[in-house]
Amino acid sequence: MQALLVIDIQKDFCPGGALAVAGGDEIVAPVNALMQSAEAVILTQDWHPRDHSSFASQHDDKTPFETVEMPYGTQVLWPDHCVIGSDGAAFHPGLEVDRAELVIRKGFRRGIDSYSAFFENDHETPTGLDGYLRSRGIDTLTLVGLATDFCVGFSALDAARLGYRVTVRRDLCRAIDLDGSLAAAEAQMRDAGVTLEG
């Protein structure tokens, strides 16, 4: 069984948002269309407490897009975004959220970020999505959303490592692209056996 995994199509990642991804809103209509032919639809929602440790505002002398060493590894620091319950954390108003059977929220622990829909950034703490998919008999995933080089890429890599057949629709994703992060993510995905389409 197949599922469409729609990653983080939230206001803060669209033009005008706190961590806007160029062209982020352009994918909303074609993602809605793709939902119609999916066997199951699952959405993810980036969902951070206001003092989240991935926010540059929580670190002295740091500005967004710098990095910091965390106990679990190097972490990029971001502008405050997708704060729990805020308008920016809401899905893009055009996204057909009613089609989704599951919404998985991630990044809700103050001390650890979670790009992937499967594991937090320690690559260890599970979100529960793998168990959900397995218990529904879903073994094939199509990924779309924001951003290609962070949450989509990390989710696709984890999914491939967990044994799912994974396709990323590049035409239905948009990237942040920090210092070559898009090319790096695409190379890693290819190496992991992810099919890049579009």
Ligand code: VGL
């Ligand atoms: C994302 C940076 C921080 C994403 C989430 O959805 O790709 N990127 N939080």
Ligand code: ZN
């Ligand atoms: Zn985030």
